[in-house]
Amino acid sequence: MRQAQTVLQVATRGHGIHDLTATIDDWLADQDIATGLATLFLQHTSASLTVQENADPDVLRDLQDWLAALAPEDPRRYRHGAEGPDDMPAHLRSVLTQTSLAIPVSGGRMALGTWQAVYLLEHRRQPHRRRLVVHLAGT
Template identity: 55%
Template sequence: MRQASTELTLHTPGPGLHEFTREAAQWVAEQGMDSGLLTVFCRHTSASLCIQENAAREVRADVLRWLDRLAPENAAYAHDDEGPDDMPAHLKSILTGVSLSIPLIGGRLALGTWQGLYLCEHRRIAHRRHLVLHLLGA
């Protein structure tokens, strides 16, 4: 059994689902493992991760609108230290989660045909987000 880890930094221009499948798959391929498990962990409380369709852009837009309805900015939250989008960002992060597990089979991520890995940016301003990738396999 072998292990490898790295940190991936993504620059986000603002809210959205920002795909990083290619970067993760490239790093995994460089490790030379045939089977195992990739864990991706987001090191933030106002951004999160998801696996979602990567073909139809409308899916990502619909997901963002749905999250906005569940955690609106105008809900009079007590926590607003960093602005009106701060607390809704924390709630959206709870809903979507901060870690993913993806099997590695035959040296490739076992994602479905239309699946992609996304960083969900919940804040309005640009950020630099850090993701930890950990691969355990053989």
């Protein structure tokens, strides 16, 4: 068994959903590991990861709207707001999604379904530089 690991820097433009699929697959292709498991871990508590549909952009818009309805930016609702009114809602949205994913690798690429992609969900309004640890183990 072989292993490889990297930290990918992801620059976000603020609140939104960012497709990471090609970036991750490009790194995987350079590792000379055809079959295994990729673990993705986002080192932040106000952004998250998801595997979601990549065909109809309305799915992503609806997901954003749903998260905003569940965790609205209303400072009267929360104790924590040290970094602004989007701070605590960002943490709540992250709890509802995930900060890590485990994805099988086949043929040196993520074994995603036809209509799937890996996305980073930026829950803060301001642009950020997010760190994504990618660990690959396999043969």
